[in-house]
Amino acid sequence: MICTAPTFEQRSPGEPALGVGTPTPRLTWAVADAPDDVRQASATVKVTRSPWGGEASTETATLDSDAQVLVDWPFVPLASRERAEVRVRVHATDGADSDWSEPAVVEAGLLATSDWGDARLISPVGVGGLDEPAPALVATWELPAGVRAARLHLTAHGWYEVLINGRRVGEDWFGPGWTAYEDRLRYYTHDVTDLLTAGTNTVQILLGNGWWRSPLTWNMERMYGDRLAALARLEVVTDDGATQALGTDDSWVARTTHVTANDLYGGETQDLRRPLIDDADHPVEVVDLDLDTLVAARGPAVRVTEVVDAQRVWRSPAGKLLVDFGQNLVGVTRLTVRGLASGDAVTIRHAEVLEHDELGTRPLRNARATASYTVAGPQETVLAPHFTFFGFRYAEVTGVDELAAEDISALVLHSAMTRTGWFTSSHDLLNQLHENVVWGMRGNFLDVPTDCPQRDERLGWTGDIQVFSPTALILHDAAGFLGSWLEDLAAEQDDSGAVPIVVPHVLRGGLGGRPAAAWGDAASVVPWNVYAATGDAEVLRRQLPSMKAWVDCVAAAAGEDHLWTGDFQFGDWLDPDAPPEKPGDSKVDKDLVATACLVRSARLTADACAAVGDEEGRAHYAGLADAVRTALRNRWITADGLVHSDSPTGYAMAICWDLLDDAQRVFAGARLADLARLNSFRVSTGFVGTPLICQALHDTGHTDVAYRLLLEEGCPSWLYPVTMGATTIWERWDSMLPDGTINPGEMTSFNHYALGAVAEFLHQVVAGLTVDAVARHVELAPAPTHLLEHASSRRLTPWGEASGSWRREGGELIVEATIPVGLRGTVVTPGGERHEVGPGTHRFEVAAPPAPDAPATVRDYVSSDAWPRASAALLEVLPLDDARQIAQGLGAFLDVPVDQLGMALTMGGMFGPAAEVQAVVDASLAPSAS
Incomplete structure (x- = not known):
């Protein structure tokens, strides 16, 4: 049995934790290797203390507990500047003892x-x-x-x-x-x-x-x-x-x-x-x-975490010397020059994309994103900035006649968080999507969670991190980073409890400080997500006054009828159907979004109160959540489950945020699935709905539709940018148009992490791995699909590595789970059989789910593998130019038998010849077409 060195809430992993701001730093360790189902029974902690300028002394403490994560400091508090070298030995339930761990060093900062x-x-x-x-x-x-x-x-x-x-x-x-x-x-x-x-x-x-x-x-x-x-x-x-x-x-x-x-x-x-x-x-x-x-400092500092070599150097049609690093990233360029004369100027411009084979700088707006150097002479010189950073994949270099790829590289800069989440599958585009999410997070988690890293903005938008924080906490150990930022959020709240739309708050005046749903909700949502990912109730204790202040502010705005209406709202920001110049014009009613967010925030605040033992607060905010939920249902949801606006985001919120009773939920899930079908599985949600829609479909039994949505490649979709060569998540679904031109809107970014929140679905549903740090439990409940051959997720938890995977082998489905020491697990195999497991690696073999039945109705047909082929072929028969127009025309015919589709389309005004349409349908369903 091997015990890892303890860690602290430190700036950078694997280093001494210097200058910590508490005299009682908490300890975390993992049992890296132990027999299956063995757990820690107790632990001994040994500390060698060295006061600043004083003599060292050693003492030990025995902890009669299985706690391994965020364990309270078991010794006298540290004095300012005091150094402590800490080792841990674990005593296991089978009677074995580990060796002493490697030492970890912590030093108190200047505490007064x-x-x-x-x-x-x-x-x-x-x-x-x-x-x-x-x-x-x-x-x-x-x-x-x-x-x-x-x-x-x-x-x-x-x-x-x-x-x-x-x-x-x-x-x-x-x-x-x-x-x-x-x-x-x-x-x-x-x-x-x-x-x-x-x-x-x-x-x-x-x-x-x-x-x-x-x-x-x-x-x-x-x-x-x-x-x-x-x-x-x-x-x-x-x-x-x-x-x-x-x-x-x-x-x-x-x-x-x-x-x-x-x-x-x-x-x-x-x-x-x-x-x-x-x-x-x-x-x-x-x-x-x-x-x-x-x-x-609480979280990790910004550091160079990787050096990316130039992949290509060439001359553009205009004769400009261009460099492609092959990856959209955040950092600076480092260029080596030689043979120049004193006074010669070298300039490097940066951009994320090319347009018409030239550097695409229009999305930068007022940001020049330029490094300029006047050199001293012919000696070899390395050029790099000290006090700036850029978001870029491409660079344009002037002032040198020739440039070798080995003479220029990119230094990747971001807060040096530990990577904790990995996903892979048999689908190459899906794997690239996940990597794009990772790179988007790296680029925008640069000391604060920014919206974008390249243009004249780079601000800590609260709405972006509110929707992305669960994903962030899967991909990286972001708890310290977010914990520090949350303290700034609390500091920036005004006396009314309003949360600025950016933190730190630099948009003074105007809309900058007015409460906005889904943006201000970062005050309640992000602390809860940090707690759920770490089990650390201290973040709730620290942030609870801020959480309460935000909910009280919004409840006051909602008034006696508990409906938050009439105020400025961002709504479902960047709904793909909104005009480029009006990104807030979403399909879903903005007041519905605002009031639904109030239900959610009040409920999370009640849960936070319960987690820290504040029973009075729990009762108050739970009652408020119930009252607002009732008011919302009476105003915007019919008895059978039709949600006002009849929009995907409206249904996704209602399903995921428990705004419906059971019968309404069935109708809402079915309607959401139909809306996805009728939009030809193109994404039709913005910032609020996008993180929810796949989960809402899965939770209501429409996982097949969630997969069709997830794997769609037409624009707008998650995979469309991947097919266009994206290496990060875009701000708009169509930040680059199919013809290679940049979206004409004034606001477009090619590195915006918010819409990458879908990576949570990849880990927790596609691969099936969920880690509940509060309950100290791992669940593996994969949702296999015939569209994939395998999928897996790895998570580096505070207790050690947890993993889950599934793969097809012949007619069998192999499901494997690894549970680290200190956690328990449940494996739910396809078919619903539950297996309770302990630490160790576990393997289950079950019959692979059968391929879907041949479609009987138009609804089944649109959801089938045949539909992408058929819709492309139908465009050659029907006087239309987009598959979505075909799908939308099927709205009244979803229950029609598929062998009558040709007649239905013709009678429905699609004007195609019935026989030709039906021939396309029949050909797509033939066995040879699959």
Whole structure:
């Protein structure tokens, strides 16, 4: 039996957790290898503690529990700066003991404002102003020999990059990140022991505009402040136990760097004829900062997580030198040049797509997305930005005559979360769709969950993360990332409880702070999803005041009749049937969406209250949810289950959010399935409905229709972008039109993760794997289809790896599940037989579900494998130009026998000759056509 090293709520996996903001960090460990059905009975934790400058001591604690995840700190709380090396030994139910785990290291940060000592926030004077070269703050420090340990605690207004004796501190980018700066300013702690020497040491803090001083939003407004500044405290312990510290104060000096311009959307300009940091000293001054706003970093920092090589370099029809990296990504380009003259300019423009074989920059709007360099001479030079990032697959390089692919690469940047979810199947396009979702998340989880990473926006839209958070928590360990962002959300709520539509809140005025359904619901939905994925009730305790405030705000807006009507709403945003210039004009009634969201948020808030033992809150919000549900049903749902607007999103909400009784649910599921058939299985939902529709179909017994929807390749569909070469999720279903031109709307992005929420369905229904961290339970209940040969999901849980798969072998279906130690499992094989299992690997063989029967009615026919072939052939017979027009014409004939379809179409006004139409139908159903 093997026990893994414990982990903490840390910034980056596999590293010491430095500068944690709590004296009692929780521990998580896994039993990586054990006999089947063996579990932990108890555990012993050993800690070696080293106070800053003090002597180490060791103690142990025995935990009589099977808890392995987020276990409370079993020792005296840590003091500021105290280091702890922790090991775990597991005692199993079979009487065996594991060896001691490998050690894990955690260090407390500066837990009190007084720990910052004399360090103050300082800003350059005379340099580093608006539209001036990026500044650096510089100091020297004399140190004796024998430095045992050194830590740098650091934050800034703006982005920082630190050099000590000319060497870069750490691997993090864009610190201290983007938070609700007025309330929460992160600081980071770095181990700089190896960078210091005996004698004179030079510390240089380069400062870039970042989110603090870049023009933000499409209005290009500067939002936070007009001065860059930094707060730092560098501390050392020498071999004799003595401590020394260097803090930022007015004795530091400011200098100028060769970064002559930088901002978030425009990019960066460098003059490499100048030194990185010059030697002309300018004064600094202390500026105000409330140290009580300082918080230790919770989630992972932004880092380079991958280097992508250029796949192709060529000249465009206009003679431009273009580079294709083969993957739409977020980061920067790194270019090596040589043989140029001093003063020569090299410029790199970035874009996500090509249009007419040239760089497609129109979707960037006001973002120039350009890196420009003036080189110093012919020597080989590596060009890369310090203080910007781009969303791109393609680059256009000017200033060099020839370019070898090996001379340019892309550095992928995002918050360095651990990957936790993998999916694969026998369907190549479906596999690529899943990878597109992963890449979309990587690109947009860059310190905050942004909507898009490339144009003049890149904002933390609450609606996008509300719908995507369950998927995010499957694909990556995003709990720390989202937990930090949720604290910003709570800080940005106004006194009424309204949640801004973007967090951090930079859309002041107008609609920016008004409550909007599905967007503000991030306050209730995201904390619940984090809790469900981790079992961590602390996130609910921390966010519950915010959850309640949001629901109270909306309940007040709904009034005594409990119907939220008449206010501005986004509705089912980006419904594919909405005009490009009016993306909020959805088929479903916006007031229905708003009121349904209130039911859901009130119910989740009641559940959160129950989870933390708040019985009074549970009763109140459960009662509110029931009252709003009743009002909604009376207003918008008929007795038989017809939902107002008769739209797919309306039915999907009603099914997934429990707005219906059993009889209504049967009708709603059938109607939703028919709407999918009558739209030829094209997606017809926007931001609200898209994450729900496949699940709603599956839950009401129409899994076959869900698969037809999922696997459709015509536009709009999930797979249409894949067939067009997409490597991320698009904002619009038709961000690129079939002829290769960019959607004419003013708002289109080729890296927008929200519609990728369907990946949750891939894991939990197609592969069938669901992990319930609260109940410590894994369920494998796959929904095999004749359209696939196999599917599997792997999940890295806090307890270890869980996996589930199914595959066809002859006439058998093989179902396999792996349950990690610490969890129980249930395997539901096709046919409904349930098998309760313990930790270990389990295999079941059952008869493979038979192929579907030959279609008897038009409804069956439209859902069958024959329909895609038939609809294409019918377009040659009927005076129509789209398969959806054929499907929509079948609305009155779904119950007609399939052998009468030709006559039905002709009598229905489709004007096709009945005999020819029926011949196409009969040919598509012939055995040789399959």
